[in-house]
Amino acid sequence: MGRSVxxxxxxxxxxxxxxxxxxxxxxxxxxxxxxxxxxxxxNQSRFPPVGFSxxxxxxxxxxxxxxxxxxxxxxxxxxxxxxxLLGAPLAFGLVRYRFPGRAALLAFSLSPLxxxxxxxxxxxxxxxxxxxxxxxxGLPALVIGHVIICLxxxxxMTAIGxxxxxxxxxxxxLSLGATPSVVLREITLPLIKGGLFAGATFAFIQSFxxxxxxxxxxxxxxxxxxxxxxxFIEFGFTPxxxxxxxxxxVIPLVLLLAVQRFFRVGDFIFGSSGRG
Amino acid sequence: MPRKLVPLLLVLVPTAFLFVFFAxxxxxxxxxxxxxxxxxxxxxxxTLENYQVLFRRTLYVNAIIRTFTIGAAxxxxxxxIAYPLAFFLSRTTSRWKEVLMALSLSPLLASVVVRTYGWxxxxxxxxALNDALxxxxxxxxxxxxxxxxxxxxxxxxxxxxxxxxxxxMTALNGVNPRLEQAAMSLGASRTRTFLxxxxxxxxxxxxxxxxxxFALAISAYATPQILGGPATPVMATQIYNLMLTxxxxxxxxxxxxxLIVSAAGLMLIGTAIGSRRRxxxx
Numbered sequence: 200m201g202r203s204v205x206x207x208x209x210x211x212x213x214x215x216x217x218x219x220x221x222x223x224x225x226x227x228x229x230x231x232x233x234x235x236x237x238x239x240x241x242n243q244s245r246f247p248p249v250g251f252s253x254x255x256x257x258x259x260x261x262x263x264x265x266x267x268x269x270x271x272x273x274x275x276x277x278x279x280x281x282x283x284l285l286g287a288p289l290a291f292g293l294v295r296y297r298f299p300g301r302a303a304l305l306a307f308s309l310s311p312l313x314x315x316x317x318x319x320x321x322x323x324x325x326x327x328x329x330x331x332x333x334x335x336x337g338l339p340a341l342v343i344g345h346v347i348i349c350l351x352x353x354x355x356m357t358a359i360g361x362x363x364x365x366x367x368x369x370x371x372x373l374s375l376g377a378t379p380s381v382v383l384r385e386i387t388l389p390l391i392k393g394g395l396f397a398g399a400t401f402a403f404i405q406s407f408x409x410x411x412x413x414x415x416x417x418x419x420x421x422x423x424x425x426x427x428x429x430x431f432i433e434f435g436f437t438p439x440x441x442x443x444x445x446x447x448x449v450i451p452l453v454l455l456l457a458v459q460r461f462f463r464v465g466d467f468i469f470g471s472s473g474r475g
Numbered sequence: 476m477p478r479k480l481v482p483l484l485l486v487l488v489p490t491a492f493l494f495v496f497f498a499x500x501x502x503x504x505x506x507x508x509x510x511x512x513x514x515x516x517x518x519x520x521x522t523l524e525n526y527q528v529l530f531r532r533t534l535y536v537n538a539i540i541r542t543f544t545i546g547a548a549x550x551x552x553x554x555x556i557a558y559p560l561a562f563f564l565s566r567t568t569s570r571w572k573e574v575l576m577a578l579s580l581s582p583l584l585a586s587v588v589v590r591t592y593g594w595x596x597x598x599x600x601x602x603a604l605n606d607a608l609x610x611x612x613x614x615x616x617x618x619x620x621x622x623x624x625x626x627x628x629x630x631x632x633x634x635x636x637x638x639x640x641x642x643x644m645t646a647l648n649g650v651n652p653r654l655e656q657a658a659m660s661l662g663a664s665r666t667r668t669f670l671x672x673x674x675x676x677x678x679x680x681x682x683x684x685x686x687x688x689f690a691l692a693i694s695a696y697a698t699p700q701i702l703g704g705p706a707t708p709v710m711a712t713q714i715y716n717l718m719l720t721x722x723x724x725x726x727x728x729x730x731x732x733x734l735i736v737s738a739a740g741l742m743l744i745g746t747a748i749g750s751r752r753r754x755x756x757x
Contacts, residue, residue, distance in 0.1 A: 211665065211666075215559060215562070215563055216563070218559050219559060219560055219563045222556055222559065222560045223560075223578065223579075225556070225633070226578075226579070226582055226633065226636060227578070227581075227582075228597075229590065229593030229594050229596070229597055229633065230582070230585065230589075230590065230593050232593060232596060232597055232603050233589075233592065233593040233596050236596055236603070243601060245601075245603075245606060246596075246597075246602075246603035246606055246607070285488065285489040285492055286489065288485040288486070288488075288489065289485065289486050289489035289490070291485055292481075292482045292485030292486040293486065295482075296481065296482035296485075298482050298483075304486060304490060307490075307493060307498075308489070308490075308493060310497075311493075311497060313738070313739045313742045313743070314501065314735055314738065314739055315694030315711075315734055315735065315738050316694070317694055317696050317711055317714065317715075317734075318501070318504065318694075318714075318731045318734060318735050319497065319500070319501075321500075321504070321714065321718055321727070321731060322497075322500025322501050322503060322504050322731075323496060323500050324718070325500065325503060325504070325507070325718075325724060326499060326500045326503050329503075343496050344496075346492070346496075347493065347496060347497050350489070350493070404583070404584060407586070408583075408584070408585065408586035408587070408589075409586070410586060410587065410588050410696070410697050411696060414696065414715070415718075415719075425586045425588045425589070426588075428586075428588050428589065428592060429588050429697060429700070429701070432592060432595060432701055436596070436599065436601070440592070441592075441596065444585075444589040444592050444593070447585065447586060447589055448584060448585040448589055451584040451585075452581070452584050455584065468580065468641060
């Protein structure tokens with residue numbers, strides 16, 4: 200790989216470094232400030248924090264906050280599993296077989312990324328109401344809505360996994376007498392594990408951080424934590440809200456650190472083509 | 476089992492799922508946007524009236540104009556901020572490169588609601604910024620930063636920055652460093668090399684980042700709601716009001732269709748520019 204000609208430039212390169220530092224401050228500042236104000240001794244959003252107190256963090260375990268947090272985790276888990284069950288076979292069919300309408304089906308399965316999720320939520324709301332399926336609001340309707348917005352990630356990541364694995368390994372196993380189901384279990388699935396993990400991770404984060412679908416398909420008992428936060432902001436500031444916000448940020452972070460030994464996140468974000 | 480049936484079985488259930496829960500609801504919105512509503516219920520009278528109301532009533536016209544103005548401003552700001560960062564990340568040989576890249580995308584792990592809430596904490600009347608400005612004696616009275624369109628632009632730019640970074644970095648990674656070396660060995664200065672080689676070769680990334688941020692900004696609900704509110708209606712908040720408060724499904728559907736067409740159109744143009752560039756480069 201060629202050495203960049205820009206890197207050794209002294210003054211402009213140092214200027215760029217300073218600019219980059221400012222951009223990182225801009226990107227991370229609000230989140231860090233939110234974390235800091237949750238330790239205020241008073242119930243105001245003073246920054247820098249006045250005094251130090253953990254009392255607001257104790258309230259995170261109040262059912263008012265812990266229930267929506269737990270519900271969001273359940274919802275994200277269910278949505279991720281359902282997206283994998285639907286998305287992985289779909290990707291397999293699209294990558295491995297040629298059939299009429301294949302290109303159109305691929306575009307269709309990725310199209311929820313292009314249409315605003317808000318509108319996907321509204322459409323589902325209206326259709327479920329018209330069909331008299333209002334009883335589905337809450338967990339079932341939310342899972343359906345989240346699967347729609349998560350599916351493109353699973354399909355795309357599984358397709359990348361299938362596209363980059365050496366297909367001859369499967370032929371070799373078959374020619375040595377392995378049955379198709381053995382090949383799938385022993386050869387294909389282990390080889391595309393990275394793609395499946397990447398898809399599942401993106402799906403989980405997508406579901407856990409969504410608010411657009413939750414806005415329309417929640418019920419009084421089943422409300423994701425993002426919506427609880429959104430509704431609560433109207434009533435003004437409380438450091439507990441800041442603490443809950445920090446918790447919702449830590450959960451995906453821990454998940455990502457836990458799964459990163461199974462796949463390189465960067466490969467799936469910037470595309471794995473052109474990397475050999 | 477005949478081999479021809481295998482792909483059919485694999486794709487049948489997922490396709491049926493998407494058809495029932497995704498295609499039909501969108502088709503329903505499209506249909507409802509051409510139907511007249513009476514007493515909070517759809518009739519079967521076909522009309523163009525919904526779209527006429529959308530483009531005539533000041534409330535909606537203003538919301539549409541505000542939405543697109545915010546979208547364009549956010550797209551431009553995302554490019555201006557993401558480009559230097561993406562350029563730095565694609566060219567640095569620092570051993571912190573991986574960490575810095577992860578850090579630049581880490582905001583995607585937090586919900587937009589949470590990130591916007593961070594801005595609310597900073598910008599509200601008793602917020603961190605007013606505290607700081609008063610401590611520095613720049614102002615004596617707290618300044619009213621919220622609600623405003625400017626705050627919405629700021630919040631959305633912040634939320635959508637990682638998408639801009641990914642898009643521009645992908646384009647910059649595709650620029651062959653040998654071309655830059657060639658320009659410099661032929662006597663071009665670093666600035667000249669950047670302006671005549673690097674910048675034009677990454678223009679698809681710039682266009683893509685602008686259009687992607689634009690499309691995502693006009694569909695946003697939470698940021699305009701938290702940092703703006705009733706004083707600064709945009710299309711997404713109007714759709715919510717029409718569908719859930721006013722219960723005018725016809726008008727809400729028409730506004731939804733307008734939003735779908737705009738957002739999808741912007742995204743498709745962005746994808747087309749990106750793939751044409753890649754085809755040229757190959």
